[in-house]
Amino acid sequence: MKVFEKIAEIQQEVGTLLNENKTIGFVPTMGALHEGHISLITNSKQDNDITISSIFVNPIQFNNPNDLRNYPRTLQEDLKKLEAAGCDIVFAPSVEEMYPKKVDETYNFGSLESVMEGKFRPGHFNGVAVVVKRLFEITTPTRAYFGQKDFQQLAIIKALVKQTNSKIEIVECPTIRESDGLAMSSRNTLLSEERRKSACLISQVLFQINEVKNSKTIDEIKTFVNEKINSDEYLEVEYFEIVDSQTLQPINSWEDSKTITACIAVHNGNVRLIDNISL
Numbered sequence: 001m002k003v004f005e006k007i008a009e010i011q012q013e014v015g016t017l018l019n020e021n022k023t024i025g026f027v028p029t030m031g032a033l034h035e036g037h038i039s040l041i042t043n044s045k046q047d048n049d050i051t052i053s054s055i056f057v058n059p060i061q062f063n064n065p066n067d068l069r070n071y072p073r074t075l076q077e078d079l080k081k082l083e084a085a086g087c088d089i090v091f092a093p094s095v096e097e098m099y100p101k102k103v104d105e106t107y108n109f110g111s112l113e114s115v116m117e118g119k120f121r122p123g124h125f126n127g128v129a130v131v132v133k134r135l136f137e138i139t140t141p142t143r144a145y146f147g148q149k150d151f152q153q154l155a156i157i158k159a160l161v162k163q164t165n166s167k168i169e170i171v172e173c174p175t176i177r178e179s180d181g182l183a184m185s186s187r188n189t190l191l192s193e194e195r196r197k198s199a200c201l202i203s204q205v206l207f208q209i210n211e212v213k214n215s216k217t218i219d220e221i222k223t224f225v226n227e228k229i230n231s232d233e234y235l236e237v238e239y240f241e242i243v244d245s246q247t248l249q250p251i252n253s254w255e256d257s258k259t260i261t262a263c264i265a266v267h268n269g270n271v272r273l274i275d276n277i278s279l
């Protein structure tokens, strides 16, 4: 496995691969890797000649300085995991390498970014779009792999690809969960033992929606989810929305959309967890 920190060096490597007509699968990450990330690598390896992953904690997508400061950084272990998974190339740049100048690009994703994560994390998706666009330019992938865990991010990336007339195929990969249902996340490592136990309530309540939805309205489901999760001493719902899976706009009745996703963000002390389920 080759590891690059400099843009010019990885671009030279990628140039050679393109001359050899290799297909490239790309898996962007912020490190602190878990099996969710590794599943994206596995998918990419199945589809492409070469798999490139990036590890970069992107400061401009953090709207909360404490979240950025506390974000887990485990580069050496990450490299071992990527090597074991069969990743071919890793790009792990510094902040200065990615952003030598002040970033002034702005994207407009309209109503896709005015709800949920976009509403509660101002500037987050612009930061995501800036870094993903740059990483796409550097790695020139045939396909890029993203997890459904970050459901709204996937919609934004698809919109970015459309807006920039990119030919990169975006491949959606299912959410990988711990044995108690908690969606794997780098931030889970920041939870105390007690808070980690409470965290599994989030997915358990989401799974219950599918069992009770035939007998309840959207408003009743919202009350059910908010009450159940907020009744835990450690958890506090930031938002819970039931949305059309394409437009991401909240729906008021089950008849409003054929493809529906329930999305949630929960504060567990200083750790903010998100999850979603297709209904």
Ligand code: AMP
Pocket: 028, 029, 030, 031, 035, 036, 037, 039, 040, 145, 146, 147, 148, 149, 150, 173, 174, 175, 176, 177, 183, 184, 185, 186
């Ligand atoms: P992150 O390092 O959190 O920015 O995530 C990098 C990529 O891994 C994104 O495409 C995420 O959606 C994906 N990812 C994170 N957690 C999971 C998970 N539990 N299952 C599947 N994909 C995930």
